[in-house]
Protein backbone atom coordinates (compact mmCIF):
# COMPACT_ATOMS: atom_id res chain seq x y z
CA UNK A 173 0.00 0.00 0.00
CA UNK A 174 2.75 2.34 1.04
CA UNK A 175 4.71 1.46 -2.11
CA UNK A 176 1.67 2.10 -4.34
CA UNK A 177 1.09 5.45 -2.68
CA UNK A 178 4.76 6.36 -3.27
CA UNK A 179 4.58 5.45 -7.00
CA UNK A 180 1.36 7.41 -7.42
CA UNK A 181 3.01 10.39 -5.80
CA UNK A 182 5.83 10.26 -8.33
CA UNK A 183 3.68 9.87 -11.52
CA UNK A 184 0.67 11.99 -10.56
CA UNK A 185 0.73 15.34 -12.46
CA UNK A 186 1.87 18.23 -10.33
CA UNK A 187 -0.08 21.44 -10.89
CA UNK A 188 2.08 24.03 -12.77
CA UNK A 189 4.75 21.51 -13.77
CA UNK A 190 5.90 21.31 -17.43
CA UNK A 191 6.05 17.83 -18.91
CA UNK A 192 7.55 16.67 -22.24
CA UNK A 193 4.05 16.22 -23.66
CA UNK A 194 3.38 19.92 -23.01
CA UNK A 195 6.54 20.93 -24.81
CA UNK A 196 5.67 18.64 -27.73
CA UNK A 197 2.14 20.03 -27.94
CA UNK A 198 3.44 23.62 -27.87
CA UNK A 199 5.93 22.84 -30.66
CA UNK A 200 3.23 21.23 -32.81
CA UNK A 201 0.93 24.24 -32.29
CA UNK A 202 3.77 26.64 -33.09
CA UNK A 203 4.65 24.73 -36.26
CA UNK A 204 1.00 24.67 -37.39
CA UNK A 205 0.58 28.41 -36.70
CA UNK A 206 3.84 29.26 -38.49
CA UNK A 207 2.89 27.08 -41.48
CA UNK A 208 -0.56 28.70 -41.71
CA UNK A 209 1.00 32.17 -41.45
CA UNK A 210 3.61 31.40 -44.12
CA UNK A 211 0.99 29.84 -46.40
CA UNK A 212 -1.44 32.77 -46.09
CA UNK A 213 1.12 35.59 -46.03
CA UNK A 214 1.38 37.47 -49.33
CA UNK A 215 4.74 36.69 -50.88
CA UNK A 216 6.87 39.68 -51.83
CA UNK A 217 7.27 39.99 -55.59
CA UNK A 218 10.46 41.28 -57.23
CA UNK A 219 11.41 42.52 -60.65
CA UNK A 220 14.53 40.61 -61.55
CA UNK A 221 15.15 42.74 -64.65
CA UNK A 222 13.57 44.01 -67.88
CA UNK A 223 14.63 44.54 -71.50
CA UNK A 224 13.19 47.04 -73.98
CA UNK A 225 13.16 46.64 -77.76
CA UNK A 226 15.71 48.72 -79.62
CA UNK A 227 14.33 49.25 -83.13
CA UNK A 228 16.94 49.11 -85.87
CA UNK A 229 18.00 52.38 -87.47
CA UNK A 230 16.45 51.48 -90.86
CA UNK A 231 12.96 51.49 -89.28
CA UNK A 232 13.31 55.17 -88.44
CA UNK A 233 10.51 57.32 -89.82
CA UNK A 234 11.30 61.06 -89.79
CA UNK A 235 8.27 63.33 -89.69
CA UNK A 236 9.02 64.57 -93.23
CA UNK A 237 8.92 60.98 -94.53
CA UNK A 238 5.67 60.29 -92.67
CA UNK A 239 4.11 63.40 -94.18
CA UNK A 240 5.46 62.68 -97.66
CA UNK A 241 3.91 59.21 -97.55
CA UNK A 242 0.61 60.83 -96.58
CA UNK A 243 0.96 63.24 -99.57
CA UNK A 244 1.69 60.40 -101.96
CA UNK A 245 -1.08 58.17 -100.66
CA UNK A 246 -4.08 57.93 -102.95
CA UNK A 247 -6.23 57.09 -99.92
CA UNK A 248 -5.88 60.38 -98.05
CA UNK A 249 -7.50 63.70 -98.98
CA UNK A 250 -5.85 67.13 -98.60
CA UNK A 251 -7.62 67.87 -95.34
CA UNK A 252 -6.22 64.66 -93.82
CA UNK A 253 -2.71 65.45 -95.04
CA UNK A 254 -2.93 68.93 -93.46
CA UNK A 255 -4.21 67.40 -90.23
CA UNK A 256 -1.37 64.86 -90.16
CA UNK A 257 1.19 67.64 -90.75
CA UNK A 258 -0.35 69.79 -88.03
CA UNK A 259 -0.46 67.02 -85.42
CA UNK A 260 3.04 65.76 -86.31
CA UNK A 261 4.40 69.25 -85.57
CA UNK A 262 2.67 69.25 -82.17
CA UNK A 263 3.29 65.59 -81.40
CA UNK A 264 6.38 66.14 -79.23
CA UNK A 265 8.15 63.44 -81.27
CA UNK A 266 11.55 63.62 -82.95
CA UNK A 267 12.67 62.26 -86.32
CA UNK A 268 14.11 59.18 -84.60
CA UNK A 269 10.88 57.30 -83.89
CA UNK A 270 10.37 54.02 -85.74
CA UNK A 271 7.51 52.29 -87.53
CA UNK A 272 7.38 48.63 -88.59
CA UNK A 273 8.70 47.61 -92.04
CA UNK A 274 5.21 47.42 -93.63
CA UNK A 275 4.56 51.09 -92.93
CA UNK A 276 7.58 52.11 -95.02
CA UNK A 277 5.62 51.23 -98.18
CA UNK A 278 3.10 53.31 -100.12
CA UNK A 279 0.37 52.04 -99.74
CA UNK A 280 1.11 49.99 -96.63
CA UNK A 281 -0.15 46.42 -96.77
CA UNK A 282 -0.15 44.29 -93.65
CA UNK A 283 -1.51 40.77 -93.91
CA UNK A 284 -1.23 38.02 -91.31
CA UNK A 285 2.25 37.02 -92.48
CA UNK A 286 3.62 40.58 -92.12
CA UNK A 287 1.91 41.11 -88.76
CA UNK A 288 3.29 37.85 -87.40
CA UNK A 289 6.78 38.76 -88.64
CA UNK A 290 6.53 42.17 -86.93
CA UNK A 291 5.38 40.64 -83.64
CA UNK A 292 8.07 37.94 -83.77
CA UNK A 293 10.85 40.42 -84.46
CA UNK A 294 9.97 42.36 -81.30
CA UNK A 295 8.98 39.66 -78.82
CA UNK A 296 11.90 37.36 -79.68
CA UNK A 297 14.37 40.23 -79.52
CA UNK A 298 13.27 41.42 -76.06
CA UNK A 299 13.01 37.86 -74.72
CA UNK A 300 16.52 37.04 -76.01
CA UNK A 301 17.85 40.18 -74.34
CA UNK A 302 16.12 39.45 -71.05
CA UNK A 303 17.25 35.81 -70.93
CA UNK A 304 20.82 36.91 -71.68
CA UNK A 305 20.67 39.63 -69.01
CA UNK A 306 19.21 37.48 -66.23
CA UNK A 307 20.92 34.16 -67.01
CA UNK A 308 17.68 32.47 -66.06
CA UNK A 309 17.23 28.79 -66.75
CA UNK A 310 14.19 28.52 -69.07
CA UNK A 311 12.76 25.70 -66.96
CA UNK A 312 12.58 28.09 -64.01
CA UNK A 313 9.87 30.12 -65.79
CA UNK A 314 6.49 29.02 -64.42
CA UNK A 315 4.23 31.80 -65.73
CA UNK A 316 4.16 33.54 -69.11
CA UNK A 317 1.94 36.55 -69.80
CA UNK A 318 1.91 38.37 -73.12
CA UNK A 319 0.05 41.57 -73.93
CA UNK A 320 -0.86 42.76 -77.42
CA UNK A 321 -4.06 44.70 -77.93
CA UNK A 322 -4.84 44.50 -81.61
CA UNK A 323 -2.87 41.65 -83.11
CA UNK A 324 -4.10 38.39 -81.60
CA UNK A 325 -3.17 35.50 -83.90
CA UNK A 326 -3.87 31.81 -83.41
CA UNK A 327 -1.78 30.32 -81.89
CA UNK A 328 -1.25 33.27 -79.58
CA UNK A 329 1.86 35.41 -79.14
CA UNK A 330 2.41 33.56 -75.85
CA UNK A 331 2.42 30.27 -77.78
CA UNK A 332 4.96 31.78 -80.20
CA UNK A 333 7.30 32.30 -77.25
CA UNK A 334 6.71 28.84 -75.78
CA UNK A 335 7.48 27.29 -79.17
CA UNK A 336 10.59 29.34 -79.82
CA UNK A 337 12.15 28.89 -76.36
CA UNK A 338 10.80 25.37 -75.75
CA UNK A 339 9.35 26.36 -72.39
CA UNK A 340 8.10 23.70 -70.00
CA UNK A 341 4.79 21.90 -70.45
CA UNK A 342 3.15 22.89 -67.15
CA UNK A 343 3.72 26.61 -67.79
CA UNK A 344 0.74 28.84 -66.92
CA UNK A 345 0.22 30.87 -70.11
CA UNK A 346 -1.96 33.97 -70.54
CA UNK A 347 -2.39 36.27 -73.51
CA UNK A 348 -4.02 39.65 -72.75
CA UNK A 349 -5.59 41.36 -75.76
CA UNK A 350 -7.64 44.55 -76.21
CA UNK A 351 -6.29 46.03 -72.97
CA UNK A 352 -4.24 48.71 -74.74
CA UNK A 353 -1.59 50.87 -73.16
CA UNK A 354 -2.07 49.98 -69.51
CA UNK A 355 -1.68 46.25 -70.16
CA UNK A 356 1.91 45.92 -69.01
CA UNK A 357 1.03 47.28 -65.55
CA UNK A 358 -2.08 45.05 -65.57
CA UNK A 359 0.17 42.09 -66.36
CA UNK A 360 2.45 42.92 -63.42
CA UNK A 361 -0.59 42.72 -61.11
CA UNK A 362 -1.70 39.46 -62.70
CA UNK A 363 1.78 37.91 -62.50
CA UNK A 364 2.09 39.00 -58.88
CA UNK A 365 -1.18 37.22 -58.06
CA UNK A 366 -0.15 34.11 -60.01
CA UNK A 367 3.15 33.95 -58.13
CA UNK A 368 1.25 33.85 -54.83
CA UNK A 369 -0.11 30.39 -55.62
CA UNK A 370 3.16 29.01 -56.94
CA UNK A 371 6.11 27.63 -54.98
CA UNK A 372 8.45 30.20 -53.46
CA UNK A 373 11.12 31.35 -55.94
CA UNK A 374 8.97 30.82 -59.08
CA UNK A 375 9.46 33.15 -62.04
CA UNK A 376 6.97 34.94 -64.30
CA UNK A 377 7.92 36.26 -67.73
CA UNK A 378 5.84 39.13 -69.14
CA UNK A 379 6.22 40.28 -72.75
CA UNK A 380 4.34 43.34 -74.03
CA UNK A 381 4.18 44.79 -77.50
CA UNK A 382 1.80 46.52 -79.88
CA UNK A 383 1.98 45.31 -83.46
CA UNK A 384 1.13 48.55 -85.22
CA UNK A 385 1.22 47.31 -88.84
CA UNK A 386 -2.20 45.59 -88.78
CA UNK A 387 -3.93 48.51 -87.04
CA UNK A 388 -2.80 51.19 -89.49
CA UNK A 389 -5.94 53.14 -90.40
CA UNK A 390 -6.36 53.99 -94.10
CA UNK A 391 -9.28 56.41 -94.01
CA UNK A 392 -9.88 60.13 -93.51
CA UNK A 393 -11.54 60.36 -90.09
CA UNK A 394 -9.28 62.53 -87.94
CA UNK A 395 -9.90 60.92 -84.58
CA UNK A 396 -8.97 57.57 -86.17
CA UNK A 397 -5.83 58.95 -87.81
CA UNK A 398 -4.49 60.05 -84.45
CA UNK A 399 -3.21 56.57 -83.44
CA UNK A 400 -1.35 56.29 -86.82
CA UNK A 401 0.44 59.53 -86.01
CA UNK A 402 1.30 58.87 -82.36
CA UNK A 403 1.91 55.12 -82.07
CA UNK A 404 5.34 53.69 -82.80
CA UNK A 405 7.27 50.42 -82.61
CA UNK A 406 8.21 49.16 -79.14
CA UNK A 407 8.16 46.21 -76.79
CA UNK A 408 9.39 45.05 -73.42
CA UNK A 409 10.07 41.81 -71.53
CA UNK A 410 10.17 41.63 -67.74
CA UNK A 411 11.02 38.87 -65.33
CA UNK A 412 9.25 38.77 -61.96
CA UNK A 413 9.97 36.39 -59.12
CA UNK A 414 9.23 35.72 -55.48
CA UNK A 415 12.95 35.20 -54.92
CA UNK A 416 14.95 38.31 -54.00
CA UNK A 417 18.12 36.83 -55.41
CA UNK A 418 19.54 39.08 -58.17
CA UNK A 419 16.37 41.23 -58.13
CA UNK A 420 16.54 44.90 -59.09
CA UNK A 421 13.21 46.15 -57.71
CA UNK A 422 10.65 45.12 -55.11
CA UNK A 423 7.00 45.50 -56.07
CA UNK A 424 5.29 47.61 -53.42
CA UNK A 425 1.72 48.08 -54.73
CA UNK A 426 -0.42 47.61 -57.81
CA UNK A 427 -3.73 49.47 -58.06
CA UNK A 428 -6.14 48.88 -60.92
CA UNK A 429 -9.11 51.05 -61.80
CA UNK A 430 -11.57 50.44 -64.61
CA UNK A 431 -14.16 53.05 -65.62
CA UNK A 432 -15.75 51.14 -68.52
CA UNK A 433 -19.16 51.35 -66.81
CA UNK A 434 -19.21 54.98 -67.95
CA UNK A 435 -20.15 55.26 -71.64
CA UNK A 436 -17.83 58.11 -72.56
CA UNK A 437 -14.91 56.35 -70.85
CA UNK A 438 -15.78 53.09 -72.62
CA UNK A 439 -15.93 54.83 -76.00
CA UNK A 440 -12.93 57.19 -75.76
CA UNK A 441 -10.47 54.70 -77.28
CA UNK A 442 -12.64 52.48 -79.44
CA UNK A 443 -11.89 50.17 -82.33
CA UNK A 444 -14.56 50.46 -85.03
CA UNK A 445 -15.23 51.01 -88.72
CA UNK A 446 -15.62 54.53 -90.02
CA UNK A 447 -18.60 55.56 -92.17
CA UNK A 448 -16.89 53.98 -95.21
CA UNK A 449 -16.32 50.69 -93.40
CA UNK A 450 -12.59 51.22 -92.89
CA UNK A 451 -11.34 49.71 -89.63
CA UNK A 452 -9.40 51.84 -87.15
CA UNK A 453 -9.24 52.97 -83.54
CA UNK A 454 -10.97 56.21 -82.64
CA UNK A 455 -9.48 58.44 -79.93
CA UNK A 456 -12.07 60.98 -78.85
CA UNK A 457 -11.33 64.44 -77.49
CA UNK A 458 -12.92 63.28 -74.20
CA UNK A 459 -9.95 61.01 -73.57
CA UNK A 460 -8.02 63.57 -71.53
CA UNK A 461 -10.95 64.19 -69.15
CA UNK A 462 -11.59 60.46 -68.90
CA UNK A 463 -7.90 59.79 -68.12
CA UNK A 464 -7.94 62.52 -65.44
CA UNK A 465 -11.04 61.03 -63.79
CA UNK A 466 -9.61 57.50 -63.91
CA UNK A 467 -6.40 58.76 -62.32
CA UNK A 468 -8.39 60.49 -59.55
CA UNK A 469 -10.19 57.19 -58.82
CA UNK A 470 -6.88 55.38 -58.76
CA UNK A 471 -5.36 57.90 -56.36
CA UNK A 472 -8.29 57.52 -53.99
CA UNK A 473 -7.28 53.87 -53.61
CA UNK A 474 -3.50 54.07 -54.00
CA UNK A 475 -2.94 57.39 -52.16
CA UNK A 476 -3.46 55.99 -48.63
CA UNK A 477 -1.06 53.13 -49.48
CA UNK A 478 1.78 55.30 -50.69
CA UNK A 479 1.46 58.78 -49.18
CA UNK A 480 3.04 59.80 -45.86
CA UNK A 481 0.66 60.55 -42.99
CA UNK A 482 1.28 64.32 -43.15
CA UNK A 483 0.08 64.49 -46.77
CA UNK A 484 -2.96 62.35 -46.00
CA UNK A 485 -3.81 64.57 -43.01
CA UNK A 486 -3.59 67.73 -45.13
CA UNK A 487 -5.83 66.13 -47.73
CA UNK A 488 -8.49 65.12 -45.17
CA UNK A 489 -8.37 68.50 -43.41
CA UNK A 490 -8.92 70.35 -46.70
CA UNK A 491 -11.66 67.87 -47.60
CA UNK A 492 -13.48 68.44 -44.29
CA UNK A 493 -12.95 72.22 -44.52
CA UNK A 494 -14.40 72.17 -48.05
CA UNK A 495 -17.51 70.36 -46.79
CA UNK A 496 -18.00 72.44 -43.66
CA UNK A 497 -17.24 75.81 -45.27
CA UNK A 498 -18.90 74.88 -48.55
CA UNK A 499 -19.79 78.52 -49.38
CA UNK A 500 -16.05 79.43 -49.39
CA UNK A 501 -15.45 77.01 -52.31
CA UNK A 502 -12.14 75.72 -50.90
CA UNK A 503 -10.18 73.90 -53.59
CA UNK A 504 -9.31 70.30 -52.68
CA UNK A 505 -5.70 69.79 -51.62
CA UNK A 506 -3.63 67.94 -54.21
CA UNK A 507 -1.28 65.66 -52.26
CA UNK A 508 2.38 66.00 -53.10
CA UNK A 509 3.22 62.64 -54.65
CA UNK A 510 6.84 63.71 -55.06
CA UNK A 511 7.37 63.02 -51.35
CA UNK A 512 6.26 59.43 -51.95
CA UNK A 513 8.27 58.77 -55.13
CA UNK A 514 11.66 59.81 -56.44
CA UNK A 515 10.77 58.80 -60.03
CA UNK A 516 7.49 58.91 -61.94
CA UNK A 517 6.80 57.14 -65.25
CA UNK A 518 3.60 58.51 -66.83
CA UNK A 519 2.25 56.67 -69.85
CA UNK A 520 3.37 58.41 -73.03
CA UNK A 521 -0.16 58.95 -74.41
CA UNK A 522 0.69 62.16 -76.25
CA UNK A 523 1.96 65.61 -75.27
CA UNK A 524 -1.47 66.69 -74.04
CA UNK A 525 -1.84 63.58 -71.85
CA UNK A 526 1.55 64.16 -70.19
CA UNK A 527 0.84 67.89 -69.69
CA UNK A 528 -2.56 67.30 -68.16
CA UNK A 529 -1.17 64.74 -65.67
CA UNK A 530 1.72 67.09 -64.87
CA UNK A 531 -0.73 69.91 -64.13
CA UNK A 532 -3.15 67.66 -62.25
CA UNK A 533 -0.46 66.31 -59.92
CA UNK A 534 1.58 69.54 -59.68
CA UNK A 535 4.69 67.81 -61.01
CA UNK A 536 7.88 69.58 -61.97
CA UNK A 537 9.40 69.39 -65.47
CA UNK A 538 12.09 67.13 -63.99
CA UNK A 539 9.45 64.61 -62.91
CA UNK A 540 7.93 64.37 -66.38
CA UNK A 541 11.29 64.37 -68.17
CA UNK A 542 11.43 60.56 -68.64
CA UNK A 543 7.93 60.65 -70.10
CA UNK A 544 8.55 63.58 -72.47
CA UNK A 545 11.93 62.22 -73.59
CA UNK A 546 10.44 58.79 -74.28
CA UNK A 547 7.73 60.41 -76.38
CA UNK A 548 10.38 62.46 -78.17
CA UNK A 549 12.77 59.59 -78.89
CA UNK A 550 10.38 56.63 -79.31
CA UNK A 551 6.79 57.92 -79.66
CA UNK A 552 3.80 56.27 -77.98
CA UNK A 553 4.76 52.60 -77.68
CA UNK A 554 1.59 51.68 -75.89
CA UNK A 555 2.06 49.31 -72.93
CA UNK A 556 5.84 49.31 -73.24
CA UNK A 557 6.22 53.10 -72.80
CA UNK A 558 6.53 53.18 -69.01
CA UNK A 559 9.44 50.71 -69.20
CA UNK A 560 11.33 52.92 -71.68
CA UNK A 561 10.93 55.65 -69.07
CA UNK A 562 12.37 53.40 -66.39
CA UNK A 563 15.20 52.63 -68.81
CA UNK A 564 15.74 56.39 -69.28
CA UNK A 565 16.10 56.87 -65.51
CA UNK A 566 18.48 53.89 -65.35
CA UNK A 567 20.54 55.07 -68.32
CA UNK A 568 20.87 58.55 -66.82
CA UNK A 569 22.24 56.93 -63.65
CA UNK A 570 19.51 58.60 -61.59
CA UNK A 571 18.28 55.44 -59.89
CA UNK A 572 19.62 54.91 -56.38
CA UNK A 573 19.15 52.04 -53.95
CA UNK A 574 15.92 52.63 -52.00
CA UNK A 575 14.43 55.00 -54.61
CA UNK A 576 10.70 54.60 -55.17
CA UNK A 577 9.28 54.50 -58.69
CA UNK A 578 5.68 55.10 -59.67
CA UNK A 579 4.36 53.77 -62.98
CA UNK A 580 1.07 55.23 -64.21
CA UNK A 581 -0.49 53.32 -67.10
CA UNK A 582 -3.58 54.44 -69.02
CA UNK A 583 -5.44 52.30 -71.50
CA UNK A 584 -8.64 51.70 -73.39
CA UNK A 585 -11.50 50.48 -71.27
CA UNK A 586 -10.86 53.03 -69.80
CA UNK A 587 -8.29 51.91 -67.23
CA UNK A 588 -5.78 53.63 -65.02
CA UNK A 589 -3.37 51.17 -63.45
CA UNK A 590 -0.47 52.10 -61.22
CA UNK A 591 2.47 50.13 -59.88
CA UNK A 592 5.03 51.26 -57.36
CA UNK A 593 8.49 49.77 -57.02
CA UNK A 594 11.40 50.16 -54.64
CA UNK A 595 14.90 49.93 -56.10
CA UNK A 596 17.08 47.21 -54.58
CA UNK A 597 19.95 47.40 -57.01
CA UNK A 598 20.60 50.23 -59.49
CA UNK A 599 21.51 49.18 -63.02
CA UNK A 600 25.20 48.51 -63.52
CA UNK A 601 25.18 48.71 -67.32
CA UNK A 602 23.53 51.13 -69.73
CA UNK A 603 22.83 48.77 -72.62
CA UNK A 604 19.10 49.47 -72.85
CA UNK A 605 17.18 51.29 -75.58
CA UNK A 606 18.96 54.56 -74.74
CA UNK A 607 22.44 53.14 -75.32
CA UNK A 608 24.62 55.45 -77.42
CA UNK A 609 22.16 58.34 -77.27
CA UNK A 610 21.40 59.03 -73.60
CA UNK A 611 23.91 61.89 -73.49
CA UNK A 612 21.80 63.81 -76.03
CA UNK A 613 18.90 64.00 -73.55
CA UNK A 614 17.05 65.86 -72.19
CA UNK A 615 16.35 68.09 -75.19
CA UNK A 616 14.40 71.31 -74.95
CA UNK A 617 11.19 70.33 -76.72
CA UNK A 618 9.75 73.86 -76.57
CA UNK A 619 12.44 74.87 -79.07
CA UNK A 620 11.65 72.04 -81.47
CA UNK A 621 8.79 72.46 -83.92
Ligand SMILES: CC(C)(COP(=O)(O)OP(=O)(O)OC[C@H]1O[C@@H](n2cnc3c(N)ncnc32)[C@H](O)[C@@H]1OP(=O)(O)O)[C@@H](O)C(=O)NCCC(=O)NCCSC(=O)CC(=O)O
Pocket residue numbers: 258259262263352353354394395396398402441455456457459520521522523524525552554582583584
Ligand atom coordinates in the same frame (compact mmCIF):
# COMPACT_ATOMS: atom_id res chain seq x y z
C1 LIG B 1 -3.19 65.49 -80.71
C2 LIG B 1 -2.30 66.46 -79.99
C3 LIG B 1 -0.85 66.02 -80.17
C4 LIG B 1 -2.51 67.86 -80.57
O1 LIG B 1 -1.67 68.80 -80.00
P1 LIG B 1 -2.19 70.20 -79.40
O2 LIG B 1 -2.96 69.88 -78.17
O3 LIG B 1 -0.98 71.06 -79.28
O4 LIG B 1 -3.11 70.85 -80.51
P2 LIG B 1 -4.68 70.96 -80.62
O5 LIG B 1 -5.40 70.52 -79.42
O6 LIG B 1 -4.94 72.31 -81.16
O7 LIG B 1 -4.99 69.89 -81.75
C5 LIG B 1 -4.48 70.02 -83.07
C6 LIG B 1 -5.58 69.56 -84.00
O8 LIG B 1 -5.88 68.20 -83.68
C7 LIG B 1 -7.29 68.08 -83.47
N1 LIG B 1 -7.50 67.01 -82.51
C8 LIG B 1 -6.94 66.86 -81.30
N2 LIG B 1 -7.40 65.75 -80.71
C9 LIG B 1 -8.26 65.19 -81.57
C10 LIG B 1 -9.09 64.05 -81.53
N3 LIG B 1 -9.07 63.21 -80.51
N4 LIG B 1 -9.87 63.78 -82.59
C11 LIG B 1 -9.88 64.60 -83.67
N5 LIG B 1 -9.11 65.70 -83.76
C12 LIG B 1 -8.34 66.00 -82.73
C13 LIG B 1 -7.70 69.44 -82.97
O9 LIG B 1 -9.07 69.65 -83.15
C14 LIG B 1 -6.87 70.34 -83.82
O10 LIG B 1 -7.45 70.42 -85.09
P3 LIG B 1 -7.83 71.86 -85.75
O11 LIG B 1 -6.53 72.61 -85.75
O12 LIG B 1 -8.33 71.53 -87.11
O13 LIG B 1 -8.85 72.40 -84.82
C15 LIG B 1 -2.65 66.55 -78.49
O14 LIG B 1 -3.94 67.10 -78.34
C16 LIG B 1 -2.63 65.23 -77.78
O15 LIG B 1 -1.60 64.80 -77.26
N6 LIG B 1 -3.79 64.62 -77.67
C17 LIG B 1 -3.93 63.33 -76.95
C18 LIG B 1 -3.83 62.22 -77.90
C19 LIG B 1 -4.41 61.00 -77.32
O16 LIG B 1 -5.63 60.81 -77.27
N7 LIG B 1 -3.55 60.08 -76.84
C20 LIG B 1 -3.94 58.87 -76.19
C21 LIG B 1 -3.54 57.74 -77.07
S1 LIG B 1 -4.28 56.28 -76.49
C22 LIG B 1 -3.22 55.81 -75.30
O17 LIG B 1 -2.08 56.11 -75.34
C23 LIG B 1 -3.71 55.00 -74.19
C24 LIG B 1 -4.96 54.30 -74.42
O18 LIG B 1 -5.95 54.94 -74.15
O19 LIG B 1 -4.95 53.13 -74.78
